[in-house]
Amino acid sequence: MSLTVTELWSAMIAEARQYGKNEPVLASFYHASILNHASFANALSFHIAAKLDCDSVPAMLIRDVFNEAFENDKGIVEAAALDICAHFERDPACDHYGMPFLYFKGFQAIQAYRIAHWLWQQGRVSLALFLQNRIASVFDVDIHPAAVIGHGIMIDHATGLVIGETSVVGNNVSMLHSVTLGGCGSGPGPRHPRISDGVLVSAGAKLLGPILVGEGAKIAAGSVVLSDVAAHSTVAGVPAKQVGALSAELPALNMDQYISEDI
């Protein structure tokens, strides 16, 4: 049910025309961020690079890196579009497509991470680490550039999110602020969690070590998860234990943080 990049871009253009007309203080902001661009990719590199601007590496230079990555890996722009649709579909407070693009730190951080990850894959380690630091400073989100993250990702509110070096996150995953995918041990293999498709990780949950969280699982807010979580199950508590029955739905999509209290 997600839009194609072209459909999304048309919708964002129409929204920006409307919003800019209603609020002259922001007319040029809507123009510069959206209306002025020939494509979604152009607008994306412009807007996120502007956020990451700093003295050491100015926005224009960061944008050139974004454009280079976009040309070499078409999936980055498509993933961004799917992320926007994820916010639009899952977040009741998000009623137009421009919102995550323009305003949501979680969306913006993920897009910047994707460039850091592409740099890491190219062996440009120091620029990847530099970007990781800028993302942590600007968006309060700390994602190691070596982490692997899918598409259709929604990071709501985002402040305090930490995703460690060997983490793997599937598609259509929803995470809230203050979630940690943290490491245990220091051996050569994975030290961080592997999150399957459709998982919902509620606010403040800490998942530690190379555990596997199965497809469609739900991690309750404030949980501390130290072992594998079965697909389509819900876990809660410190440390987390399974609560409630299995379900065929994908909790990431309906964002229902509710859990039974009978635990």
Next chain:
Amino acid sequence: MSLTVTELWSAMIAEARQYGKNEPVLASFYHASILNHASFANALSFHIAAKLDCDSVPAMLIRDVFNEAFENDKGIVEAAALDICAHFERDPACDHYGMPFLYFKGFQAIQAYRIAHWLWQQGRVSLALFLQNRIASVFDVDIHPAAVIGHGIMIDHATGLVIGETSVVGNNVSMLHSVTLGGCGSGPGPRHPRISDGVLVSAGAKLLGPILVGEGAKIAAGSVVLSDVAAHSTVAGVPAKQVGALSAELPALNMDQYISEDI
């Protein structure tokens, strides 16, 4: 026992004179932020607008929006004064009135939210959302402009605070950093908590869904609260359960985060 706006302003002027004299590095900072202004309202619009300054909407323009709101809703400035008194009375580390005004991200974020809320009420949705994003970027506090918040509010340390769209917070409430008033469900009615007067929400607590937290209740640090909390009771744990006896005091005022461990 709170000061009037006029009394508060006199106290802040006297303090700033003293501090500026002792620390020449900050003399002009005290002058520009406090001493240069004819009223508390003038200083408030100056100082908070300076914090929110960005390329897209410069500080002077933001300040004009603040002044417009102050003129149309006198309660905003009075609430700010009560918030300062709340910090002064409840926080042992706060020993002069200028501290929250000049330095505390929680106080500053709430004042900026009040303008975003006023804009939201006027139907200026896009500028309200823009401000919400600026507040989240600058203060690491994410408050939806539609949320309703009273006066005498103290948000200590503040980083990571999230208050969702349909939340209602009463007067004389104290909250610490990393507290979440989060949503459950997606229907047309309220999806977020309703916090009554005098409640204390300790660090890292997550309150989820349209629950009612009664007057003078205490939510222990790190709790995950999924159901209503009785007035003057204390809840703790993941998920939170009632602990300790009822009390007639308002825990928000003495900031006692202590809870019995017998839970």
Next chain:
Amino acid sequence: MSLTVTELWSAMIAEARQYGKNEPVLASFYHASILNHASFANALSFHIAAKLDCDSVPAMLIRDVFNEAFENDKGIVEAAALDICAHFERDPACDHYGMPFLYFKGFQAIQAYRIAHWLWQQGRVSLALFLQNRIASVFDVDIHPAAVIGHGIMIDHATGLVIGETSVVGNNVSMLHSVTLGGCGSGPGPRHPRISDGVLVSAGAKLLGPILVGEGAKIAAGSVVLSDVAAHSTVAGVPAKQVGALSAELPALNMDQYISEDI
């Protein structure tokens, strides 16, 4: 096993030469931050002051305060070197000495705190509070300048860390993001925790009140600790209880966040 300041500085110089050669975008960043300086102390005051730059107190002026502190208290620079070694030894994702120096918000925040603490000791209270606010704004770390903190400190990821006014933290302590050393009560004595040497405080743990955490103790992620913790023990849960057997090792050094789930 830590390096001396001189050994560390030589290692950082060698690394920066290598990294700058590989990534021309950052060549001048490596030069300005490291290679251009005659000593570790010079580079440290340059780099951290640049991070704290603001209109009210520009970077050059902040740097002069740093240099003044370094001259009056030689221990500050030595502690910084030990902090870098702590990251290098304990964090598998940190594979060169320049990483914490250049990129890690936790390391940078602690170094800036040390200057605020020195100012506080000199009675320059208002500049100390100003710096505390800058640290909270720039690094999302809120440390009261009166708190006492040792050396060999590692603050991983760092966002949301809060350390209150009367806290005492020993040497070789590791803490993760979202950790709180919070206060209870308002009397004249200590209101915050005392953390002994070699303690590991995992992500999101809240330690409240004037409790004593003994040497080599481990506080599990997400715990809420309200009473003393015995040396070399592990506590977990909300509220935290002792789990697992005593150990002679220092958990801060191996960063093993794992805890038994049998609690």
Next chain:
Amino acid sequence: MSLTVTELWSAMIAEARQYGKNEPVLASFYHASILNHASFANALSFHIAAKLDCDSVPAMLIRDVFNEAFENDKGIVEAAALDICAHFERDPACDHYGMPFLYFKGFQAIQAYRIAHWLWQQGRVSLALFLQNRIASVFDVDIHPAAVIGHGIMIDHATGLVIGETSVVGNNVSMLHSVTLGGCGSGPGPRHPRISDGVLVSAGAKLLGPILVGEGAKIAAGSVVLSDVAAHSTVAGVPAKQVGALSAELPALNMDQYISEDI
């Protein structure tokens, strides 16, 4: 034939609406600079203060000084309106009232000088000198705050204009870039020129010493004037000598820089 302040403001509002609609890149610039303000005075203090913004004294603070001056001396705003009309009437390249206000360094420099002059009159010498330096840095125009300048002033192109401490300039004077009103001697009396009403001083002319330039005189481009100039006469050359016949017209108003070559 000049407009009143109210008429001018209405005309500027109408223009800005039109220009903002045609050029979305500048829509918010027109809004922030003109449309957002309730009066010409508000817009003037906003726009010129924004130009003078610097780390040591931010724009908002400068604007407060402007507003204080405007309230104490109503003539400052009226003079600004007359200056705009002067540009509109005399400069063929200026076809709307917003042009000098938004774009012309000469107009902007004169308005900022008026505030420096007001400060000088109040005995606030150091802030007046600070502003003089900002004006020289931002607009490349060096006017001593003690100089006395009338209204209806047009400074075309402006770069390199110098007006010394004891200069007096009447009303409806036009000067071009690189004009100098310079000093000779160092006694207690006037050391600089006195320019009467309606004088035109063409590009690059240097007028030196306490000479009197009579009403309606014309100083040819590149002249060096060392002695009094009769009213309604034209002088040219190095040093300048009278050329051409007397005229009843005011050369400042038609900006005719032409002079007979028979000199």
Next chain:
Amino acid sequence: MSLTVTELWSAMIAEARQYGKNEPVLASFYHASILNHASFANALSFHIAAKLDCDSVPAMLIRDVFNEAFENDKGIVEAAALDICAHFERDPACDHYGMPFLYFKGFQAIQAYRIAHWLWQQGRVSLALFLQNRIASVFDVDIHPAAVIGHGIMIDHATGLVIGETSVVGNNVSMLHSVTLGGCGSGPGPRHPRISDGVLVSAGAKLLGPILVGEGAKIAAGSVVLSDVAAHSTVAGVPAKQVGALSAELPALNMDQYISEDI
């Protein structure tokens, strides 16, 4: 003898590699300004847009306008290359091609003017005027966007240059700082000078009114020119008169400001 754009770009790349290696402070400056770009046009839009950066219209947005102009008018980039060659060939102090590109205000101002001129031709009058103001602020050069200027232009030192609305400047013209092409009269036709190919206008010369300066003429420093100048002649003085014999050479190319004193 000028280089093609491709040859010039190769030479600039080779120089930048050498200079960056010798001066690490500027290594990233050379990289960001030159080495990082795939073509001369890319580097040009990056570097000049960075100079024009301001709050109202950030550099990235200005760069997009540059790129749009470059695509629609191929002559703009070619003219820029010829301007660089003009500096290299005519200025003894310019010993590498990167110098005018990186450092010379005159070269940079002309390139920015070309974009303003292109906007003016497209009917985007307000953005053209905005750019004119930015050029005047940043480079101290005031060129009306309606003026018509050829290629192979060298503007040495540049401060104070003024070129009015109906001016026409041919190819291979050299002008120094403080030169004015000023207007006389206010009718519908041309009011400013027409400068033919190969003319040299020395420092501080003022040319006023719709006069014709013939091919290969030389205008001596400090002259005030009020009437036509014959091709290959030299004029000097206030007002300017012909001095010396006719010459077949192009004085713009050898930059010989010398004139006989027998005038």
Next chain:
Amino acid sequence: MSLTVTELWSAMIAEARQYGKNEPVLASFYHASILNHASFANALSFHIAAKLDCDSVPAMLIRDVFNEAFENDKGIVEAAALDICAHFERDPACDHYGMPFLYFKGFQAIQAYRIAHWLWQQGRVSLALFLQNRIASVFDVDIHPAAVIGHGIMIDHATGLVIGETSVVGNNVSMLHSVTLGGCGSGPGPRHPRISDGVLVSAGAKLLGPILVGEGAKIAAGSVVLSDVAAHSTVAGVPAKQVGALSAELPALNMDQYISEDI
């Protein structure tokens, strides 16, 4: 009659204390620029570096270059002190020592040039050229780093000053704005003027080619000088001719721009 560096510094400290007390808006500016420093040299490197701050090379890094130059060539700081005394003694509008230091573009440009010249002498050509460009952008003064300039220099108003590559300027020279020391020819030897001690060059004068201006000569405003000028003589006109009698005084010291009109 000039002060020693120590005497000057004491006088500046006393002035800054007084001015800061009278104008709280600037209290921290006086503190940061003067009072905070242990020596004149420290204050000088701080204040001029702050003026030259830019994204590519931040102020702190420029300051380190200044300090390096100061340590290697003690004469630079002494020359700066003599320049301040020159302004104080010769400019009636300069009534305290802090004025040129804090506010005068000419003084500031010369001090920055001295560092560029020192870099040029060390063979650090590209950083010298970079600084030349920054000086031209910030102060509107274009001095080639290879030029040789003495001490006791006063550059009044300064905008548009140009000093070419092979120029030599002696001690105790006064020059006004828009003065050009320009080149003729392109051979290997000197192409620019040699100005002896005690010369006064009035506003807008152009001196072209490798001419010698003798000790104590006076060049009238607007002159164009193409041949040698005898010591203690006055020249004026376009081209300049000797006017008035020889004098034993040094015109640079009394700044008397007056010349007889009998030329």
